[in-house]
Amino acid sequence: MRSYFYSSATLILCALLASCRGYDIRLFQGWDRLELDCCYVQYQEGMDTSKIRAAIEWKWPTVKAIQERFFPQLKDFKPLIVVYPDQESYNRSSKHLPDNALAHYDRSRKAIHVSVDASDAVWRHEMSHLYLDEVSSTAPFWFQEGLARFLQNYNTQKPTCSPQAILPEFKTWVEKNPESLALETLDLPTSVDFMDPTGTVEKTVLSGVFVYFLWTRGDLTKVMRGLSDSPRSDPLFHITYGERGAMNKLRLDYISYLERPVFNAAPANCSP
Structure with missing residues (x-):
């Protein structure tokens, strides 16, 4: 199971x-x-x-x-x-x-x-x-768990385009240990070993922070629409279209987010 x-x-x-x-x-x-x-x-x-x-x-x-x-x-x-x-x-x-x-x-x-x-x-x-x-039954771990962590903290009483807060424990991690979340490539966790608690926690935090970063950019909606149209696709394809330059820019934007994080953000370019 x-x-x-x-x-x-x-x-x-x-x-x-x-x-x-x-x-x-x-x-x-x-x-x-x-x-x-x-x-x-x-x-x-x-x-x-x-x-x-x-x-x-x-x-x-x-x-x-x-x-x-x-x-x-x-x-x-x-x-x-x-x-x-x-x-x-x-x-x-x-x-x-x-x-x-x-x-x-x-x-x-x-x-x-x-x-x-x-x-x-x-x-x-x-x-x-x-x-x-x-x-999408093939969505990788980072998106499955990252989205779940984002939505568990999602305030459904707010209008669609309102600010939403990152999980408090993720906020603490970003503030105290941001270097552990930095990416040299967009090599996000595809799976975890639950018998390795430390590794699981680190991958879960990385997944949650990255999905929250996508939310702040307004990219989460693009990913969800893309997976609806193409269920077996890579979630990031619907942002970067597989272009190396676009993927590197996304990574650098993520690094910039870790350097100047926002923990209660509305999605960019949101239309109710």
């Missing part, structure tokens, strides 16, 4: 198969399912469905805003969500993941696993993984 997890006995039991919008939904033994207007939900038997509905309906406006602004082509897509009654229950069921995982996206099932009481930031993070994978 390939998963993206949100961080600060594995449920492989008996699987029943059900078809949903072209996907096979495996229903774990001891679980049940329901369909909401927004999504398909699997939940542990015994959970109060009225509480599940209320929790998801409360959180969904912020998820819907992310979908509408960054993944508009998925307006009719109903994702699969596996919910747990609380964080403790999720942790007990996710011992195959690092201890600090708060939720995760399971690419093999195209589903997020999350507790109903997880924060809105956790839901936005994992839903961004799910949505991006639906648009």
